[in-house]
Amino acid sequence: MTPPTGTASPRPHEPRRHRRALAATATVAALALAGCSSSSSGANDDASSTKGGLTPVRLQLQWVADAQFAGYYAALKLGYYKDAGLDVTIQEAGTDTVPIDVLAAGDADYAISWVPKVLGSIEQGTAVTDVAQIFERSGTTQISFKDKGITTPADLKGKKVGSWGYGNQWELFAGMQKAGIDTDKDIDLVQQAFDMNGFLSGDIDAAQAMTYNELAQVLETKNPKTGKLYQKSDLNIIDWNDEGTAMLQDAIWADANKLADDPSYATETEKFVEASIKGWVYVRDHPKEAADIVTAAGSTLGTSHQLWMANEVNKLIWPSTSGGIGTIDPAAWKRTVDIALHTKDDTGSTIITKEPPSTAYSNEYVTKALKNLEAQGVDVVGKDFTPIDVELKEGGK
Known part of the structure; x- marks a missing residue:
């Protein structure tokens, strides 16, 4: 079963000790999707063997096929992984999939997940390493x-x-806490479902929205007062990048123990990161074609919505200010860790209680990958990147 069009993305779960029950509407949606099995772009029954001279590799996504993951789909479609000697299978996620758990269990070789979600798992003993920080900026807004x-x-x-x-x-x-708000007493916290219906109906004054998905859901909806689609001018948007509380999001995670103990896996990691980055460079330079690739891979999102996603995701990556796409900026990492240590949610919990180990991230593999790509004449910084103009259609069609 395919998740309904407009389902929010991404929604990977955090470590279990922080989970909260969803409100009824979200629970119904989750139950409706719970019967979905993770789909993939090809079969891969034995990740330890070679296939046609290629090394089988399984990549676990945070969600289903959409342009949030366009770089990986582009690398697969255009043969970049194959050129690197890799036979890559892309494993989509269901509503109960925790990507980092799939990686830790040995059911994937790499996983895509937000850094704060993984920090809690690391503190609980999961040995994984952020080997490429693909999204440099946060896509979360209110x-x-x-x-x-x-x-x-x-x-x-x-x-x-x-x-x-x-x-x-x-x-x-x-x-909110930086602004002096007591989040236990000063707000009316509403459990937001994985759509924008509560916001559009007036049940929520300020709603969470990813720039590449939920914001588009609002902008592709008709304003009943005008009969025309909502415009950005109808909204106020709080961008956490501007407020200084942005956290690192989509990263490529690898098995830390295997990186230390298995030289072939370390080499494979460098190749996988290099080919993936090449895919993201293609998305930057060919957003429409990249959106079409993801659509062909099985996305249920409409054409204009998918192109909007590709364009907005590009803005989170390009231009790179850290020396090249995927490089982990120590200052951004520290900010994410500090928020994880000191910010409490409505349950009174923080993500972590101590600094993560040094193995939590490494620039070793992405640095080698970037050097190889630059030697091929690939622009890995994108300093001249200019986003395109995307006209959303009603319902994202």
Whole structure:
């Protein structure tokens, strides 16, 4: 079964000790999807053997096929993985999939996940390493209609504030607490379902929205007062990158123990990162074609929505200010860890209680990959990147 069009992305779960029950609407959606089995782009029964001279590799996504993962689908479709000697299978996620658990269990060779979600798993003993920080900037925002008068985090005081939970709430809570809001008393926290219906109906004053998905869901909906689609000018948007509480999101994670003990896996990691980055460079330079590749891979999102996603994801990657796509910026890592250590959510929990080990991230593999790509004349910084203009259609069609 395919998740319904417009289902929010990404929603990978955080470590179990932080999980909260969803409200009824979200629970119904989850139950409806629970019967879905993870699909993949090809069969791969034995990851330890070679196949046609290629090394089988399984990549676990956070969610289903969409342009949030366009670089990996492009690398697969265009043969970049094959050129690197890899036979890659892309494993999609269901509503109960925790990508880092799949990696730790040996059921994937690499996984895509947000850094704060994985930090909690690392503290609980999961040995994984961020080997390429693909998204340099956060895509999480808090949006409201102009008539609510919410232009800063401080304005959320006394408002009905939507939050998905499941580890997606940390930037929001860090932003409110930085603004002096007592998040136990000063807001009316609303469990936000994985759509924008509560926001559009007025049940939520300020809702969480990824720039590449939920924001588009609003902008591809008709304003009943005008009969035309909502515009950005109808909204106030709080961007956590601007507020200083953004956290690192989509990264490529590898098995830390195998990196240390298995030289062939370390070499494979370098090749996988290199080919994946080449895929993301293609997405930067060919967003429409990349969106078409993801659509052909099975995405149920509409054409204009998919192109919007590709364009917005590109903005989170390009231009690279850290020396090249995938490089982990120590300052951004420290900010993410500090928020994980000191910000409490509505349950009173923080993500972690101590600094993560030095093995939690490494620039070793991405640095080698970038050097190889630059030797091939590939632009891995994208300093001249310019996003395209995307016209959303009603319903994202």
